[in-house]
Amino acid sequence: MIPEKQQRHILETMLRIRAFEHKALQLFEQNKLRGSCHLCVGQEAIAAVICELLDDEDYITCSHRGHGYCIAKGGELKPAMAELMGKETGYCKGRGGSMHIVNMAKGHLGANAIVGGGIPIAVGGALACKLKNNGHVAVAFFGDGASNQGTFHESLNLAGVWKLPVVFVCENNGFGISVPFCQSTSVKDVSVRASGYDMPGVTVDGNDPEAVYAAAAQALERAKAGLGPTLIECKTYRWYGHWIGDPEITRDKAVTKEWKEKCPINRLKMQMIKTGNLSDKEFSEMEKAAKQEADDAAEFSLNSPEPDPATVMDDVFADRVPAII
């Protein structure tokens, strides 16, 4: 069971993520936000629960579907939304956009627009933890599609053979854009691949915060004990298209509807109400606060300045070099 205080915080985080995503969608539809924008609505539990178990010195990497991770890992909505709008006040000063949010202060090594690209980077984070012997861990979050990239294999083998403090978390939402999981992947569960690296592999209902929590807690314990990595597959579903604007040619609306019934927010809310840890009123207040925060973030971002084109060459190198023409 998730401790009560953490339950509340996870619920709050999920609500903040959802409010953020819906605000982004709204802004997009109002033509106030653009770009490749991948929403994680429906999948919030994975980010919210697992990051709850991490602290600021633990590292994560994540995929293009990364807003939730940014928020769950301690990110603020304002610079996150500002980044989606390409504003100077964004996490990457408008250079990165939706797919490249970073937040080093919170141990977020960055989202990655190359499918599978962030997995070895998390392994490197774990290697740094091991070499510094600081007791910290790294978590790589990636989609089911990414589990067919070579980097997945190389990363799991590296982590396995070096017994690195890292947890691999596959958000299996059943699709890579239009391609169903079964058409791209030779196994039914990504977690079975763990045995190819002599590490535990487990599949959980990614919409069940308790299940995700239990699996992650065990994996993190294992990692911190020096016993090496774990692969956790979280089965989930996205409520919206691959990106905003996706025609969703191959997805069945009825299935989406079913998954909406399995909303992770609702699930944790009901559990907490049932155990007396939450009232309807409290929930409404939390939800309202989250929406307000998202509204404020939008407001902040809309009013933020565009980056100055004159600064475009500023951040190429840390150690400045004589200018190249």
Next chain:
Amino acid sequence: MIPEKQQRHILETMLRIRAFEHKALQLFEQNKLRGSCHLCVGQEAIAAVICELLDDEDYITCSHRGHGYCIAKGGELKPAMAELMGKETGYCKGRGGSMHIVNMAKGHLGANAIVGGGIPIAVGGALACKLKNNGHVAVAFFGDGASNQGTFHESLNLAGVWKLPVVFVCENNGFGISVPFCQSTSVKDVSVRASGYDMPGVTVDGNDPEAVYAAAAQALERAKAGLGPTLIECKTYRWYGHWIGDPEITRDKAVTKEWKEKCPINRLKMQMIKTGNLSDKEFSEMEKAAKQEADDAAEFSLNSPEPDPATVMDDVFADRVPAII
């Protein structure tokens, strides 16, 4: 049991491979041959047995340790040795050398000097067979070290999900240059990785021709029946260093000696003698013939012309283009 006629041919092939390798070694030591030259002495059974089960329209790819495959797949010793010497009469007209022998007429798509580089190419061969629906198969041969490359993973997944007629054969000789298998690989047997692609995986004694034959025959049957790929791991050992000139810093001489006791040629020879299919005299004659063939190949190659430098640009493109400066 390997049919008698095939036993004899396999034995012959192994003897030819060994004679070729020893001749190459000798020429190298006499400074008549140079380059990165990877001998497969001790590992001959894998090439000889599996290629025995293939015909000229079945495809293979192999690694840098490829001489055995060239010969087993129907290659002649003369153009093979000439290629090792970089002569115009070689399989690649001296352009490729030891690591890049090809023989399209026999279905040999080429050795590859990039570890893991040939695996997806074999998958493509299998895809061609499937699209042509011609009942043929492809076999990818690669080392244990290659099983940690991303291409291994991507290839096995592709073949698994597309149910391609391909067999993946890992020659596990316990080392990638100086690095022992256990230091680079998170599992004890490469074959366990097969379950990550929903395909059968089997580990056999690669020095036991019968075991290799049985596993390969089953895998090929499966492939031809449209049931998809198989991963076969053949445990073996190389008698010599990684390449000619390897100081062999991390290998134990005693272990090499043990493996020499497990010589696949001797094994098949003893079996055939025991079952009355071979006499000592016949064996000696076969061995002598193989050595003679290797001697002739050396002679041929030494007397072959060097490629003409004026032709160096000839084979870049099939469809000639206006010269680029």
Next chain:
Amino acid sequence: MSVKKYSEAIRDVIAEEMRRDASVFVMGEDVADQGGIFGCTKGLLEQFGPERIRNTPISEAGFVGAGVGAASCGMRPIVELMYMDFTYVAMDQILNQAAKIRNMFGGKVSLPLVIRGQQGVGRGNAGQHSQSVESIFMHIPGLKVAMPSSPADAAGLLRSAIRMNDPVMFFEHKALYATAGEVPDDPEFMIPFGKAHVLVEGRDVTVVCNHLYVQKALNVRAKLEKEGIHMEVIDPRTLVPLDVTTVVESVKKTGRLVVVHEAHKIGGWGAELASQVQELAFRYLDAPVLRLGAKQCTLPFNLGLENAVVPQEADIEAAVKQVCYR
């Protein structure tokens, strides 16, 4: 002639060649039901079925390698990369395998493989989805490189590419897909590789450019004509082979050259062209060859910044005036 979008021209040629030759097939991410996220294989699944219009896993090295293998074995694969930025993920299969197989094997293997996809700016896709990467493939021998700038060029060059017995890197531009133009209906319509396209003649300065910069250069030309500067605009169409002769002939007339591309300026193909031209037309040059290309920074998400990184019409105008000493 039919008026088609650039993406339609590509799709139609693929369909025609697939009907004509059973060894042609397509594989790539989302090419089947979705028809490619830019629609270049739209409707082909219905016509040709899932064996020949093949969705792949997200395994670029794997399926490009499978393309190499299938091409070695007599097929003619068309491999779609969703973004040409992902060539990096499959780079070994492209540069160490596809490019080298024929030559390294002494001419014993032919590799009729097309690797195609879109690249470039215009949608603010940020650093890993907005690059123009063609120059890399010009440097490593063994690949042909095409860059169509119009629907007709897309059709004519793609048909040549599919029928060619060598690996071709085929670079489309994301911002060109929606542009329309006349395309010959002739199912044998081909544009040869290595023949530059002189879009418009002019006596004062030669501008070599492609993809989005063809239109931009024509715009600048229209403007500068009024100021008495007559630009000749040339699109090389293919980088390998590169039609230097046409450019040199032009420069011998104009005495001035500006090369414009979206790829990064430093080490881009403009450097190659500039170097060859200054060598072959040294005595004819009245001004140094100028190059315009993306600044040496990662393509930014923000559109204002993106515009600050890649050359604009004003930059072309300024460069043209500079070489004309105006």
Next chain:
Amino acid sequence: MSVKKYSEAIRDVIAEEMRRDASVFVMGEDVADQGGIFGCTKGLLEQFGPERIRNTPISEAGFVGAGVGAASCGMRPIVELMYMDFTYVAMDQILNQAAKIRNMFGGKVSLPLVIRGQQGVGRGNAGQHSQSVESIFMHIPGLKVAMPSSPADAAGLLRSAIRMNDPVMFFEHKALYATAGEVPDDPEFMIPFGKAHVLVEGRDVTVVCNHLYVQKALNVRAKLEKEGIHMEVIDPRTLVPLDVTTVVESVKKTGRLVVVHEAHKIGGWGAELASQVQELAFRYLDAPVLRLGAKQCTLPFNLGLENAVVPQEADIEAAVKQVCYR
């Protein structure tokens, strides 16, 4: 000063920096017990143990990526690639990740990462093990690129690279490892990036070259001096940043430039340098800039063919004479 081999100079700097800074570590194939197949980490396992001298699986994308991650997290990884030809296998981690991380993240991350290894001809390693691939890394912004041509340069540039807060591609040459030369003993000896080395002055023609071509150019210089041609020989040392100023100053004096490299001529860094020089020293050039580089074919196994592909001293001599109209 101590006389050291190029490979020893590299090893010693790595050892010194590892002693000085606990965040420096090494990973790569066969770097531990074997000390690298070219001996650049020989003996370091004994001194620093297997945590800091780390054998990797044959997973270039994976361990280069791990280097990117570790560098993001405050370590200073030195990643050895056994052959720089294998950069292709790890290309996405190099070009889409390492090169872009700082810039794409708005300067919020620093990446003190060194990727080093050898390349080039001389051992007849054939197509996939003999390339000179540096030019590619000059084109994509975000990487610094060093190419030491002597033991002292190897030491001085490598120490700078290790202490730098940016990703560095460090290109050694296989045929230089055994060459010996004086190396300062000063454990703070560094050579700045972006400062070309004028090896010898001369008034008639500027030759820019590096790696094996420095010695070859010096040989040609000795010969041509007797014929009254005085070559100035310049080694750029780093390609990013590139010290064009020194070259331009030289060309203003000599009026002639020949650039020589082992990388393929087409699209190589010589094209970039030639383009910049013809622009910046247009009025000073008495002859076109000439470039020498490998022919556009795959590096062949046969040594006679290999020699026919890469520039020889005779080619340098001929080019120098050509620009001198002799």
